[in-house]
Amino acid sequence: MTVKIGLVGTGTVGGGCIDIILNHKEDFKRHLGVDIELARVCSLDSAEAEARGVGHLFTKDFNDIINDPDIDLVIELIGGTGVAHAIVTGALKAGKNVVTANKALMATAGEEIFRLADEAGVEIAFEASVGGGIPIIDPLKHSLISNEISSVLGIVNGTTNYMLTRMDEDGMSYDDVLAEAQAKGFAEADPSADVDGFDAAAKIAILASIAFNSRVVMSDVHTEGIRNIQPIDLATAHDMGYVVKLLAIAHRTPEGIDVRVHPTMIPEEHQMAKVNGVYNAIYVTGDAVGETMFFGEGAGAGPAASAVMGDVLDVSRHITMGIPPIVGCTCTDKLPIVPIDNLQTRYYIRLVVPDRTGVLACAADVFARHDVSLRSVSQEGTRARDAVNLIFVTHTASEANIRAALAELDAMDDMLQAEPTVIRVED
Numbered sequence: 404m405t406v407k408i409g410l411v412g413t414g415t416v417g418g419g420c421i422d423i424i425l426n427h428k429e430d431f432k433r434h435l436g437v438d439i440e441l442a443r444v445c446s447l448d449s450a451e452a453e454a455r456g457v458g459h460l461f462t463k464d465f466n467d468i469i470n471d472p473d474i475d476l477v478i479e480l481i482g483g484t485g486v487a488h489a490i491v492t493g494a495l496k497a498g499k500n501v502v503t504a505n506k507a508l509m510a511t512a513g514e515e516i517f518r519l520a521d522e523a524g525v526e527i528a529f530e531a532s533v534g535g536g537i538p539i540i541d542p543l544k545h546s547l548i549s550n551e552i553s554s555v556l557g558i559v560n561g562t563t564n565y566m567l568t569r570m571d572e573d574g575m576s577y578d579d580v581l582a583e584a585q586a587k588g589f590a591e592a593d594p595s596a597d598v599d600g601f602d603a604a605a606k607i608a609i610l611a612s613i614a615f616n617s618r619v620v621m622s623d624v625h626t627e628g629i630r631n632i633q634p635i636d637l638a639t640a641h642d643m644g645y646v647v648k649l650l651a652i653a654h655r656t657p658e659g660i661d662v663r664v665h666p667t668m669i670p671e672e673h674q675m676a677k678v679n680g681v682y683n684a685i686y687v688t689g690d691a692v693g694e695t696m697f698f699g700e701g702a703g704a705g706p707a708a709s710a711v712m713g714d715v716l717d718v719s720r721h722i723t724m725g726i727p728p729i730v731g732c733t734c735t736d737k738l739p740i741v742p743i744d745n746l747q748t749r750y751y752i753r754l755v756v757p758d759r760t761g762v763l764a765c766a767a768d769v770f771a772r773h774d775v776s777l778r779s780v781s782q783e784g785t786r787a788r789d790a791v792n793l794i795f796v797t798h799t800a801s802e803a804n805i806r807a808a809l810a811e812l813d814a815m816d817d818m819l820q821a822e823p824t825v826i827r828v829e830d
């Protein structure tokens with residue numbers, strides 16, 4: 404049989420998929436015994452489809468794909484949770500298998516999507532939603548299935564990893580490196596999803612759900628981005644033997660799932676500290692396998708299309724062989740999410756304060772009254788005239804106490820001249 408495919412979204416990743424299908428269709432027949440045909444493509448205008456030589460398959464209306472009884476599999480590559488939700492749920496309700504790269508959709512509506520797939524007896528596959536070309540969802544659902552996973556740590560946003568790497572290696576300011584990332588096309592004109600950590604939050608929600616067999620949605624993830632990070636923070640981290648990464652963290656704890664995204668100091672000698680530039684890496688620890696790391700390109704036409712097409716061929720093989728969906732939703736447990744206030748860790752805190760007698764003593768006193776024990780205090784550089792950076796490194800402290808201390812400092816007249824920079828230390 405021929406598996407007929409409807410593709411929605413012909414941008415960077417969609418274009419990469421069209422190229423792979425057109426160039427390798429015969430290889431797939433020979434190597435896998437799978438005959439796939441691109442039957443329809445949909446996007447806002449036909450220019451991209453025409454440029455790739457598939458203008459004759461173009462439609463502007465995704466309903467032409469969903470309602471086409473000949474189409475077996477729909478690839479959704481437009482992203483977001485609006486129209487994409489209608490496309491994915493509509494395709495599943497129409498009994499079509501779906502492959503998507505949509506992390507925001509899977510991290511917010513995953514439960515509904517799996518239920519619809521289950522009801523229709525079709526597959527939903529989403530390898531490309533996390534880590535671009537890095538295989539991670541399939542390994543978690545198959546190769547590592549016998550493990551109890553204790554933690555998943557991810558550098559899963561290439562834009563911010565590139566920005567932190569440039570700030571670290573070249574001492575560039577946050578604003579300059581953001582402008583450079585935008586000029587190179589890594590960062591969007593509105594960079595919020597990347598720099599505020601939301602992209603990483605969606606990805607760790609998906610990974611935690613699979614790793615711990617318990618649904619984690621994006622709003623469960625405590626999320627902080629990198630807007631307050633400056634080269635001074637990266638340089639000080641090196642002095643302490645650490646590197647700063649925007650880390651997506653998910654731990655299985657006796658209290659439940661500890662899941663968060665924030666700038667994090669990791670020891671310089673850790674493998675994750677060496678992941679630089681736009682690269683992504685995911686570090687998984689299981690009780691049988693031990694520690695494993697998955698590394699590769701987290702974005703871009705080739706890597707993302709590689710992940711999408713891996714799913715497409717996997718699902719197409721099942722369709723061809725008449726194999727019903729084997730792995731659907733794996734969230735069989737209901738573990739609680741551990742509130743961020745329960746976190747106990749070490750903290751690096753940089754305050755920008757007036758350069759005035761007594762300010763350091765006052766800040767230290769606030770931390771002491773909130774039971775935050777200080778390991779070191781230093782005054783670094785001048786950020787602006789009459790303002791200095793005060794850098795505190797704490798012993799293990801409670802997040803709730805740190806927040807209470809920072810709130811008290813914030814409420815003081817003429818104390819904090821900028822939002823505090825808080826970096827948690829993950830040993």
Ligand code: HSE
Pocket residue numbers: 559560561562563589597602701702
């Ligand atoms: N914007 C993402 C990143 C890629 O910078 O890694 C898409 O998930």
